[in-house]
Amino acid sequence: MPSATLSEPQRHLEAQIRWQPLEIAFWLATLLPFVLTPNHLVLASQIAITALFALSLDLILGYAGIISLGHAAYFGFGSYTAGLIAKWGWGEPLTGLLIAAAAAGALGYVTSFIIARFRHLALIMITLGLGLLLAEAANSAGWLTGGADGLQGVRMWKLLGLFQFDLYGTTAYTYSLVVLFLGFLLARRLINSPFGLALRGIRENAVRMPAIGAASAAHIRKVYTIAAVMAGIAGALLAQTTETVSLDTLSFQRSADVLVILILGGAGRLYGGIVGAIIYMVARDQFSHINPQYWYFWIGTLLIAVVLFLPNGILGGMARLVRLERRAA
Amino acid sequence: MSVPALATRGLDKSFGSLVVARGVELTLPQGERYALIGPNGAGKTTLINLITGMLKPDQGQIFLGDTDITALRPEARVKCGLVRTFQINTLFPRLSALEAVTLAVCERRGYAGNWWRGLPAYGDAVEEAYAILVSLRLAASCYRPTRELAYGQQRLLEIALALATRPRVLLLDEPAAGVPQGESAELFSVISGLSRDITLLFIEHDMNVVFRFAHRIIVMAAGRILVEGTPEEIAADARVREVYLGGTRRG
Numbered sequence: 001m002p003s004a005t006l007s008e009p010q011r012h013l014e015a016q017i018r019w020q021p022l023e024i025a026f027w028l029a030t031l032l033p034f035v036l037t038p039n040h041l042v043l044a045s046q047i048a049i050t051a052l053f054a055l056s057l058d059l060i061l062g063y064a065g066i067i068s069l070g071h072a073a074y075f076g077f078g079s080y081t082a083g084l085i086a087k088w089g090w091g092e093p094l095t096g097l098l099i100a101a102a103a104a105g106a107l108g109y110v111t112s113f114i115i116a117r118f119r120h121l122a123l124i125m126i127t128l129g130l131g132l133l134l135a136e137a138a139n140s141a142g143w144l145t146g147g148a149d150g151l152q153g154v155r156m157w158k159l160l161g162l163f164q165f166d167l168y169g170t171t172a173y174t175y176s177l178v179v180l181f182l183g184f185l186l187a188r189r190l191i192n193s194p195f196g197l198a199l200r201g202i203r204e205n206a207v208r209m210p211a212i213g214a215a216s217a218a219h220i221r222k223v224y225t226i227a228a229v230m231a232g233i234a235g236a237l238l239a240q241t242t243e244t245v246s247l248d249t250l251s252f253q254r255s256a257d258v259l260v261i262l263i264l265g266g267a268g269r270l271y272g273g274i275v276g277a278i279i280y281m282v283a284r285d286q287f288s289h290i291n292p293q294y295w296y297f298w299i300g301t302l303l304i305a306v307v308l309f310l311p312n313g314i315l316g317g318m319a320r321l322v323r324l325e326r327r328a329a
Numbered sequence: 330m331s332v333p334a335l336a337t338r339g340l341d342k343s344f345g346s347l348v349v350a351r352g353v354e355l356t357l358p359q360g361e362r363y364a365l366i367g368p369n370g371a372g373k374t375t376l377i378n379l380i381t382g383m384l385k386p387d388q389g390q391i392f393l394g395d396t397d398i399t400a401l402r403p404e405a406r407v408k409c410g411l412v413r414t415f416q417i418n419t420l421f422p423r424l425s426a427l428e429a430v431t432l433a434v435c436e437r438r439g440y441a442g443n444w445w446r447g448l449p450a451y452g453d454a455v456e457e458a459y460a461i462l463v464s465l466r467l468a469a470s471c472y473r474p475t476r477e478l479a480y481g482q483q484r485l486l487e488i489a490l491a492l493a494t495r496p497r498v499l500l501l502d503e504p505a506a507g508v509p510q511g512e513s514a515e516l517f518s519v520i521s522g523l524s525r526d527i528t529l530l531f532i533e534h535d536m537n538v539v540f541r542f543a544h545r546i547i548v549m550a551a552g553r554i555l556v557e558g559t560p561e562e563i564a565a566d567a568r569v570r571e572v573y574l575g576g577t578r579r580g
Contacts, residue, residue, distance in 0.1 A: 006449060009427055009459040012472055014449040194435040194451060195444035197424075201432050204421035211381070211419070212433040213407035213494050214441060222442065 017192040026271070030177055034170075041169035047281045048176035049237045052183050054261045054273025056230035061259075062268030063191055064223050065203030066115065069124050069255050070131025071231055073111075076250030078104040078232025080138065083151045083245035091157040093175070097236050104232020105225055112224035116217040119206065128252070135250040150246035154239065165241060172241035179237060180274075183230055188270060190226070199223055203268070260299065264306050266313025275315055332395050334359045334528035335411070335498045340379055340389035342552075349375040350386070351552045357498065362521070363530045364543035368572060371549040373532045374416060377500050381413045382406050393498065408437075410497030414487040416506050416532070422476035426467055426486050429475060430458035433493035458493060465489050465519060481512050485519065492523075499523075501531035505538070517542050540564070548572065 006014060033044040053075055060066040082100040090096065111130055118126055138145045146152055158164050163171040190196050198219050201209055209216045239245045248254060257280070258273075265276025280299070287295045310317035333356045340353040349372045357363055365373050378384040380391055382403040390399045393411050401409070421429045434454045435441045449455065462471045465485045470478055475486060484504060491499055504520060505513035513535060521542050523529065530547075533539050539546060539560070546563045548555045550572045556563065563569055 007452065007456060007459070009471070010449045010452055010455050013427070013431075013455060014447070017447055017449070189447070190444045192447045193444045194432075194440040194448055194454070195442055197428060197432050197435065197448055198441040200424060201421055201429075204423055205419060208415075208419045208421065208490070210383075210403040211407065211413060211415070212436055212490055213404050213412075214432075214436045215404050218442070222444075226444075 023271075027181065030181075033173065038168070038170075041173040043169075043281065043285055045169050045172040045176040045241055046238070047277050048173065048180045049234050049241070050258070050261065050281055051274040051277035052176075052180045052237070053231055053234040054258050054265070054277050055180075055183060055187055055270070056227045056234065057258050057262050058267055058270065058273045059187060059190070059199075059223055059227045059230070061262060062270075062272065063196065063203060064199040064220060065206070066220060066224065067120070067124050068127040069252070069259065070127035070129070070134075071227075071258055072250055072252070072254035073131045073134045074104045074108055074228040074231035075235035075238075075254065075258075076134065076138065076245075076247075077107050077235065079235030079239040079245045079249040080145060080151065081232070082236035083154045083239040084144070086154045086156055086240065086243075087151065091155050093156055093159050093240050096156075096240060097179070097233060100236035100239075101229045101233045104235070105229035108225045108228020108232075109221070111228075112221040115224050116220040128255075131250070131252060131255050135247065135252070138250050139247055145245070145247070148247060150244050151239075152244065154243040154245065156240050156243055165243070169241070176237050176241060179233060183233065184270070184274075187230070190223075191270065195219070195222070260303055262313075264303065264313060266310075266315035266317075269313070269315045269319075272313050272315050276313070279314070331359060333357055333392075334361075334394065335380070335530075336392045337380065338390045338392070340376075340391070341387045342375065342379055342384060343387060348552050350379060353379075353389070353552075353554055355380075355547070355554070357528050357530060360525045360528055362542060362544045364539045364546045365530055365532045365549065366534070366536075366539060366546060367549035367555070370551075372552040373549055374502055375552075376549070377413055377502050377532070380500065381411060407494050410495065411500075412491045412494050412496035412498070413500040414491050414502055414504060416502040418480075418483050418487060420475045420483060420486055420490070423474050425472050425474055426462060426478065426482075426489070427455075427458060427471040429486065430461055430471075430489050430493045431455055433490050434458045434461075437494050461489050461492050465492075481508055481516070484508055484516060488520070496527055498528045498530070501529065503532050503534070505533065505535070510535070513538060514541075 033041060057071050060068060078100040081103040082096045085096045085099055114126060139147055156165050159171055159175055165171050198214060201214065202216050202219060206216060235249055238249065261276035261280045262273045264279060266272035284295060287298055306313060335357040337353055337355040340350050342350040353376060367373055379386050382401060390397055393409050398406055398409060431454055434457050438454055440451055440454055462468045465488060467482060467485055467489060470482060475483065488504060505516045508516060517538050543560060545557065546560055547557045548563060548569050555568055555572060556566055
């Protein structure tokens with residue numbers, strides 16, 4: 001798009017969405033684990049998967065202001081779908097990923113009709129209820145899901161027919177990172193579009209939206225479905241890279257963790273979920289070597305500290321620092 | 330006789346035993362400027378909420394042109410051209426003024442569901458939004474977040490958002506509420522400069538402003554329309570004086 005043909009207000013809007021050098025540096029840095037920590041690629045792939053999951057929550061929470069305590073429903077649904085397809089004899093990863101995405105999207109679309117009618121506390125209760133419902137259904141359907149033992153017998157074929165999922169996680173991290181990046185590109189495009197603007201409108205003032213002729217409910221159904229697709233893809237990645245699916249993919253704990261991750265990193269900032277996932281997962285990995293049973297003590301402390309001192313998350317705090325610096329200069 | 334721009338027939342509304350609208354019959358001819366006045370608690374804002382669909386009437390009908398819109402949802406009424414502003418700023422605090430007005434334009438043009446192209450690619454919508462901001466003298470600060478704008482500018486942005494929907498009938502709920510007296514005349518000169526294709530109804534307490542800018546005045550008290558007439562008729566009406574100077578006990 002030649003910027004010479006853009007008017008001044010257009011150029012101003014375009015400047016807001018242009019790629020920043022820091023962003024490019026960030027994505028280049030995601031390649032570092034291959035070189036610096038080749039023994040931790042399994043962890044790196046789990047971080048990428050969690051980041052994608054947190055990004056999907058950011059679309060609904062950070063942008064449209066829809067609070068969810070049951071987002072793991074879509075993650076777990078995608079996870080079981082991908083796991084079952086592979087267990088039943090179709091271990092091709094990419095088609096499995098697409099089918100899981102479609103399944104999670106379908107679930108998201110159906111539930112979005114309930115979600116779009118509520119806000120605030122009612123919404124928390126409904127998303128929580130939906131999440132618990134699905135987790136319990138998976139638990140009781142042991143013949144299908146393997147129940148508390150988890151889904152066994154998932155065998156993945158080579159990625160693109162070339163790359164075996166290995167113990168070191170090289171394929172797993174490459175695969176997860178590429179999918180995360182594609183998901184990020186999609187999310188970035190979405191939030192910078194007119195639709196993304198409408199979502200921010202809903203977040204900023206849901207009362208005004210109908211008064212400017214906006215059909216908020218339709219917007220909410222749409223973004224909720226898209227977020228469910230993305231969460232389902234994240235879940236499918238976990239199933240495929242670990243070749244197992246456990247009940248905790250659907251658990252309340254996972255819904256709460258992803259919320260904590262997003263709030264820690266900073267909601268409504270696109271990178272918040274990714275940064276939050278890195279900090280959270282690395283910290284958990286480190287602390288669990290020291291004393292695993294007290295791990296949530298530190299997460300609790302961190303969460304309170306962030307909410308008290310950095311209400312817009314770690315990224316929000318950093319953005320404020322940069323602004324202060326510029327003003328001082 | 331041409332069809333009125335907006336009409337209500339026998340609107341009733343009560344909350345429990347509190348009656349807030351009783352048999353309200355309203356007829357706004359095309360292109361007129363009406364003021365809606367009355368003491369606090371008379372039911373003026375309630376009437377706007379009823380007309381725009383934010384409240385459901387217990388009884389009665391609302392017509393926009395010759396269409397019965399009583400059953401339509403608020404956003405559908407806006408799409409038909411019936412638009413309001415709010416007495417208390419009801420804006421998008423962290424959107425810039427340009428983004429907020431562009432959002433309203435995008436909703437009208439049917440772009441707001443598009444998620445595959447960036448906002449700057451929708452040049453027609455951005456240009457239209459910018460032109461509205463220019464016409465309301467908001468262009469200079471249109472890139473700043475709404476919450477950082479001066480209060481008077483926020484009042485103007487209320488109107489800008491409404492204009493972006495291309496209203497045929499515009500209901501202004503105390504557009505100058507909270508604005509110092511000197512600036513309120515300025516605000517109303519902007520309002521009176523609006524296209525004559527827009528039929529206007531505004532609520533206002535400052536009688537100087539009302540008599541200067543309204544072609545006709547509707548007086549409400551206790552949920553009813555007390556009287557309607559030209560500014561001269563209203564000024565001379567004994568009932569109006571009674572309502573304002575100590576007739577009713579309603580707060």
